[in-house]
Amino acid sequence: MLYKLKRTAGIVMLMSMLIPSLAACGNSATPTTSTGGTTAETPTTGGGVMTGTISTGEMSTATTGTGVMTGTATSGEMMGTATTNASGGMTPTMSGVMTGTSTSGVMTGTTTTGGATGGFTSGGPITLPGNCANTSISYWTPLSGPDGQAMTALTDSFNKENPNVKVNITTGSFTDYNTQLGTAAASNTLPDIAIINEDQVATQAFRNVIRPIPDAAMSGIGVTAADYPAVAWGAGTVAGKQYAIPLSFVAMTMYYNEDMLKAAGISAPPTDKASFEAAAKAMTANGKNGFLLTTGFPVQQIFQTLLHQYGGTEFNSDGSKATWNSDAGVQALTWMQQASANYGQKNLEVDADLNAFKAGTVGMIWNGIWQLSSVTGSAVSFTGKAAPVPQIGTQPAVWAGGPLLTFTYTKNPDACKDTVGAMFYKYLIDHSVDWAKGGNIPANNKARASAAFQALPQANIGPSVANPVFPPAIPGIGDAFAPLGTQVGAVIAGTQTDIKKALDTAADQANTILTQNKTNYGSAPKQP
Amino acid sequence: MAIRTAETTLEAARTTTVRRKFSWTPYLFILPHLIFFAGFILWPFINGILISLQQYDYLRPQQNKFIGLQNYIDLFVPGTLIFSEFWDSLKNTAIFVVISVPALVIIPLLLAVLLNVKIPGRNIFRAIYFAPWVLSVSVVGLLWWWIFQSSGGLINYYLKDLGMITPRWLSSLPWAWIAILIATVWWTIGFNMIILLAALQDIPDQLYEAASLDGASPWQTFSRVTLPMLRPVLLFVVTITIIASFNLFGQPFLMTGGGPPQPDGTNATTPVMYRIYIQGFVRPLQGSAAAMSFVVAMIMVVVSYLNFKIFRQRENG
Numbered sequence: 001m002l003y004k005l006k007r008t009a010g011i012v013m014l015m016s017m018l019i020p021s022l023a024a025c026g027n028s029a030t031p032t033t034s035t036g037g038t039t040a041e042t043p044t045t046g047g048g049v050m051t052g053t054i055s056t057g058e059m060s061t062a063t064t065g066t067g068v069m070t071g072t073a074t075s076g077e078m079m080g081t082a083t084t085n086a087s088g089g090m091t092p093t094m095s096g097v098m099t100g101t102s103t104s105g106v107m108t109g110t111t112t113t114g115g116a117t118g119g120f121t122s123g124g125p126i127t128l129p130g131n132c133a134n135t136s137i138s139y140w141t142p143l144s145g146p147d148g149q150a151m152t153a154l155t156d157s158f159n160k161e162n163p164n165v166k167v168n169i170t171t172g173s174f175t176d177y178n179t180q181l182g183t184a185a186a187s188n189t190l191p192d193i194a195i196i197n198e199d200q201v202a203t204q205a206f207r208n209v210i211r212p213i214p215d216a217a218m219s220g221i222g223v224t225a226a227d228y229p230a231v232a233w234g235a236g237t238v239a240g241k242q243y244a245i246p247l248s249f250v251a252m253t254m255y256y257n258e259d260m261l262k263a264a265g266i267s268a269p270p271t272d273k274a275s276f277e278a279a280a281k282a283m284t285a286n287g288k289n290g291f292l293l294t295t296g297f298p299v300q301q302i303f304q305t306l307l308h309q310y311g312g313t314e315f316n317s318d319g320s321k322a323t324w325n326s327d328a329g330v331q332a333l334t335w336m337q338q339a340s341a342n343y344g345q346k347n348l349e350v351d352a353d354l355n356a357f358k359a360g361t362v363g364m365i366w367n368g369i370w371q372l373s374s375v376t377g378s379a380v381s382f383t384g385k386a387a388p389v390p391q392i393g394t395q396p397a398v399w400a401g402g403p404l405l406t407f408t409y410t411k412n413p414d415a416c417k418d419t420v421g422a423m424f425y426k427y428l429i430d431h432s433v434d435w436a437k438g439g440n441i442p443a444n445n446k447a448r449a450s451a452a453f454q455a456l457p458q459a460n461i462g463p464s465v466a467n468p469v470f471p472p473a474i475p476g477i478g479d480a481f482a483p484l485g486t487q488v489g490a491v492i493a494g495t496q497t498d499i500k501k502a503l504d505t506a507a508d509q510a511n512t513i514l515t516q517n518k519t520n521y522g523s524a525p526k527q528p
Numbered sequence: 529m530a531i532r533t534a535e536t537t538l539e540a541a542r543t544t545t546v547r548r549k550f551s552w553t554p555y556l557f558i559l560p561h562l563i564f565f566a567g568f569i570l571w572p573f574i575n576g577i578l579i580s581l582q583q584y585d586y587l588r589p590q591q592n593k594f595i596g597l598q599n600y601i602d603l604f605v606p607g608t609l610i611f612s613e614f615w616d617s618l619k620n621t622a623i624f625v626v627i628s629v630p631a632l633v634i635i636p637l638l639l640a641v642l643l644n645v646k647i648p649g650r651n652i653f654r655a656i657y658f659a660p661w662v663l664s665v666s667v668v669g670l671l672w673w674w675i676f677q678s679s680g681g682l683i684n685y686y687l688k689d690l691g692m693i694t695p696r697w698l699s700s701l702p703w704a705w706i707a708i709l710i711a712t713v714w715w716t717i718g719f720n721m722i723i724l725l726a727a728l729q730d731i732p733d734q735l736y737e738a739a740s741l742d743g744a745s746p747w748q749t750f751s752r753v754t755l756p757m758l759r760p761v762l763l764f765v766v767t768i769t770i771i772a773s774f775n776l777f778g779q780p781f782l783m784t785g786g787g788p789p790q791p792d793g794t795n796a797t798t799p800v801m802y803r804i805y806i807q808g809f810v811r812p813l814q815g816s817a818a819a820m821s822f823v824v825a826m827i828m829v830v831v832s833y834l835n836f837k838i839f840r841q842r843e844n845g
Contacts, residue, residue, distance in 0.1 A: 179809045186586050207587040207812070295699050296785055348678060349699035350785055355680050479811060489789035493699065496791035505793050512609040520583075520813060526590045 126220040126423045128164065132416035136166035138191035139424070142177035143403070145370045150438035158427045165420045178204070181408075185209045190408040193421045196244060198235045198402055199471050199478040205238040206475040206525045210406040212241040214413060217422035221245065223429060227445050235470045236404050239524035244404035246443035247428060248435060252298070252305050252399040253369040254390065255376065258383035260288065260363040269387040276364075276390040280343040283363030290343035292362045293336060295493040296350035300485035301399040302366050306332035309393025314481075319472030320518070322510035324484060325503035328393075333491055333499045335392055340492050347493050357384070369439050402443060405429075409527075476517035483509035580818035587812075599819035614820055616794040617803035618827075624799065625773040627705060631713050632769045633762070636720035641754070643721070644728045654725070658718035665715075669782025672711035673698070676783065699788045704797050708779045715779075716772070720765050727761035728754070763839045767832055774828050777801040800824055 128135075143151050148171045155169040170191065172180050178200055184190045185208065196204055204210045213221075225233045228246055236244030256269050264282035280290030293299055303324075304314060312328025315321065323329075340346070348356075353365040357375050360382050366389055367375075376384040389398050405425045407418065428435065432442035433452040442448050471477045487506040490496035555562075580599055584592050603614050639657055643650050660668070675682045676697035684694040695703040731754065739749045755762075776799040780786055786798035800820070808817030 182587060182809060182812065207585065209587065295788055347696040347700040347788065349696065349787075352678055352699075355677060359680055361679065476811065483793050486789040486793050486795060487791075489787065490791050493788055495788065498791075502791065505791075509609055509793050516609075516811075516813075520585075520591075520811070522591065526588065528587075528589050 126419065126426055128419060132419055133164045135416040135420045136168060137193060137417050137420050138168045138170065140170050140172055140191040140194040142172050142174050142195060144171055144174045147370055147438050154428065154431060154435060158424055162423065167424050181209050182207065185409065192408060192417050194406055194408055195403040196406050198404060201236055201244045201404055202238045202473045203475040205243045206521045208409045208525065208528060210243055211409045212243050213245065213407055214418045217418050220422040221426045221429065223444065228443055231470045232443050235473050238473055244406045245425065247403045247405055248440040248443050249400045249402040250369045250440050252301055252366055252389050254364060254366050254387045255357060256364045256385055256387065257360060258385050270390050272390055273392045276392065280364060284343045289345060289362045291339055291364045292344045292348060292353040292356055293340045293492050294348040294350055294353050295489040298367060299488045299492055300481060303332055303336060303488045305389055305397060305399040306335060306392055308397035309391060309395055311394060315472055319474045319477065320514055322507040325507040329503050330499050333488065333503065337491050337499065372439050475521040480510045480513045576818050579815055580822055582815045584815035585812050586814060599816045603819060603823060613803055617798050617800040620797060621774060621776055621799040623705065624776050625770060627709055628712055628773045629769050631709060632716060632720060633766055635713060636717045637724055639717065639721045640724035640728055643725060657721055660715050661718035665778030666782060668711060668715045669779055673783045676707045698784050701788060701796055704784045704788060708783060708797060711779055711783065720769065723761060723765055727758050731757045767835055770831060770835065771828060775801060
C-alpha cells in the first residue's frame with residue numbers, strides 16, 4: 001500500500017531522487033542490506049535507487065572490472081575443490097590451481113584456506129601504540145562471491161592473532177558497490193578502509209571517497225612501487241599520489257567439460273586457435289554446443305582479451321581516446337562473431353553460458369576465475385575443469401582485474417585507526433599466498449617470488465602478470481567501457497553485423513564520455 | 529451600482545472578520561503534516577530545481593557551479609550522446625507505458641468483475657490475486673528471471689515439451705518486453721483489482737435491478753451500467769497506472785540488465801529511470817540527472833492532464 005501511494009506521488013518523488021540526504025536514506029548506505037527481504041518497502045523508482053541487488057556467488061557479475069594481463073598462458077588445468085579450512089568446517093572457497101608445463105601436464109590441486117603462513121613478509125612488524133588498544137575499524141569489500149568467504153576467513157584469523165584490535169568486515173553487493181560507497185561518503189558513514197577494483201580507484205579518489213595512503217601506513221606496510229608490476233602499481237597512482245596498493249589479480253579462465261572433450265576424442269584442453277576451433281567443432285553436435293558466448297557480461301572482457309592477443313589496446317596512452325576500433329579489434333570481434341555462429345547459439349542472456357555449462361550442454365565457456373567453485377569439482381555432475389584461455393591471436397594475453405587496498409576519505413584521520421588499517425593490510429599482503437589459494441595470483445612481486453607461492457600449482461602463470469595491461473588511472477574510465485560492452489553484445493546477438501561500424505560507434509561514444517569525464521572531473525582531486 | 533457597493537462592503541467586512549479572528553489553531557493542526565511536507569516534498573522539489581541548474585556532484589562540492597539552463601539545453605541538442613541516451617531510454621519507457629497500461633487496467637477490471645460475483649471461496653481468490661503485490665521488486669525480478677531463462681527456465685521447458693518455439697525471453701525483442709510485461713502484470717494487478725472491486729461494490733443494486741427489468745443483456749449491463757459508474761475510479765486507476773509504468777526501473781534492471789544491446793549503442797529495455805540513475809550515480813552528473821528528472825516529470829504531468837481531459841470529454845459526450 002505504502003509503495004503504491006509513493007508511486008502515485010511519483011512526480012514529486014522523482015525530484016527527491018537527487019537530493020543527497022534523501023538519496024542516502026533511500027539507498028542502502030550499508031551494503032549488508034542488499035538482500036531481498038529488506039527491500040519490501042523500497043520503491044523501485046521514484047525515491048530512489050535499487051537497494052536489493054541479489055548477489056549470490058553464482059551471479060556475481062562484474063560489470064566494471066577491466067584490465068588485461070599479458071603473458072604466457074601455458075597449457076595446463078585447474079580444478080576447484082571445496083576444502084577444509086583451519087577451523088575444520090567445509091568452506092566452498094575458490095581454490096584454483098593453475099598449472100602449466102609447455103607439454104600437457106594435467107595437475108589437480110587441492111588447497112586449503114587459513115592455517116598456512118605466507119612464507120614471505122613485506123617488512124618489519126607494525127607496533128600498535130599503547131593508547132590505541134581496542135581500536136576497531138570497519139572494512140568493506142565488493143567480494144560477494146566465494147572469494148568473499150576467503151576474505152572473511154583471513155579477517156577472522158587477523159582478529160584472532162591481534163586480540164587487542166578488531167577489523168569488522170562487511171561484504172557489499174558487487175553491482176552496487178560503488179554507489180554504496182558514494183552514498184556512504186555523502187552521509188559520512190564510510191568504512192575506515194575498503195577494497196576498490198582497479199578501474200574505480202581514480203574515480204573514487206576524485207570523488208573524495210578514498211584518500212592517499214597515509215605515509216606512516218605506507219612505510220609501516222613496507223611496500224614500494226618496486227614490489228609490484230609497474231602498471232598494477234600505477235592503477236593506484238592518481239595525479240601523482242598513491243591511493244591504493246594492489247592485492248591480487250583475477251583472470252579470464254576457460255572452463256571445459258572433460259567428459260564431452262574426451263567423448264569427442266580430444267585428450268587435452270586446447271591452448272591455441274587451431275586446437276580450440278577443432279575442439280569446439282568436435283563438441284558441437286547432437287544438440288550440444290562446443291563454445292558459448294552470451295550477449296552480456298563478460299563478452300566485453302573476452303573481447304579485451306582477444307584485442308590484446310591481436311596486438312591492440314583499448315585506449316591511447318593518456319586515456320583520452322578509445323582505440324579498440326583498430327584492425328586488431330576488428331580481428332578479435334570477427335573471431336568472436338564467427339565462433340558464436342559456428343559453435344554457439346544466438347541471443348543468449350547473461351549467465352546462460354554458465355547455466356548451460358552446469359547443465360552439461362556446452363563443452364567450453366570463458367568466464368572469470370571467480371566462477372571456479374560453481375562450475376568445477378563437486379558443483380557439477382560431470383568432470384568440469386578450468387584451464388588458461390587459449391591464445392587465439394598472435395600473442396598471449398588474458399583479461400584480468402583485481403582488488404586494491406585503500407583508506408577511505410575522512411576530514412580528520414585517526415592515527416590509531418590508520419595504524420590498525422596498516423596492520424591489517426600488511427597482514428593481507430603478507431598472507432598474499434594464502435589469499436592466492438582462493439583462486440588468484442598475488443600482485444606483490446616478493447609474494448610471487450616466495451617459496452610458498454612457487455610451491456603452489458599456479459606458480460607457473462605468476463610470470464605472466466609481470467607486465468599486465470590495466471586501464472589508465474583516470475576517473476570515470478569504467479563508464480567509457482559501457483558502449484564497448486553494448487556493441488560487442490549487439491554483434492554476438494546478431495543485431496549488428498558490421499563489425500567495423502560497431503567498434504567505431506562504440507569508440508565515438510566512449511570518446512564523448514572521456515571528454516565529458518575530463519570536463520567533469522578536472523585534472524586532480526580537490527578535497528572539500 | 530448599489531449592489532456593487534453592497535458587495536464591496538460585504539467583502540471588506542469579511543476580510544476584517546478574517547483578520548480579526550486570525551488564530552494559530554488551524555495552522556497548529558496542519559503543522560505535523562506541514563513539517564513532513566516541507567521536509568520531504570517541498571524542499572527536495574526546490575533543491576532538485578536548484579541542482580538541475582548546476583554542474584553538480586554531492587561528493588565534490590568545490591566543483592559545483594551554476595550553469596543556468598545548460599543541463600536542459602543539452603537534452604535537446606540532436607546528435608549528441610546525451611540526447612540519444614535520454615530520448616532512447618524515454619522511448620523505451622513510453623513503449624512500456626503503452627503496452628502495460630491497457631493490460632494493467634483491463635485484466636484487473638475483468639478480475640474484479642469476476643470476483644464481485646457471489647461465489648464460494650471468492651475471498652481466497654481475492655487474497656491470491658493480491659498476494660504478489662506485497663513482494664519487493666527484487667523478489668519478483670529474480671523469480672521471473674529464473675522462469676524466463678532460455679535454457680532451464682520453466683516457461684521454455686514446457687514450451688519445448690509442447691513443441692512450440694522457445695524464444696530468448698530476456699535477450700531478444702520483442703520477447704524481453706513481453707517478459708517484463710508478464711512479470712509486471714503478475715506483480716501489480718492485485719492493487720488495481722482491489723480498487724476496482726471496491727468501486728464495483730459501491731454501484732447501487734437498484735441500477736442492475738432496473739437494467740434487468742428493462743431486459744438488458746449482460747454485456748449491455750456491463751457497458752451501460754458498470755463502466756459509466758466506474759468512470760471516476762477508472763480515471764484514478766489509469767492515472768496511477770500510467771505514473772507507475774513511467775517509473776519502471778527494477779524489472780528490467782534485474783531481468784534483462786537493460787538489454788538486449790542494439791546496433792546504435794542503446795539498450796532496448798533500459799528505461800529512463802535507469803538512465804537517470806546512471807547519469808546521477810555512476811557518472812556522476814547529478815545536475816544533468818536532475819534536469820532529466822524534471823523533463824520526465826513535465827511529460828508525466830502533460831500525459832496525466834491529457835488523460836483527465838479525455839475522460840472528461842467522454843463524460844460530456
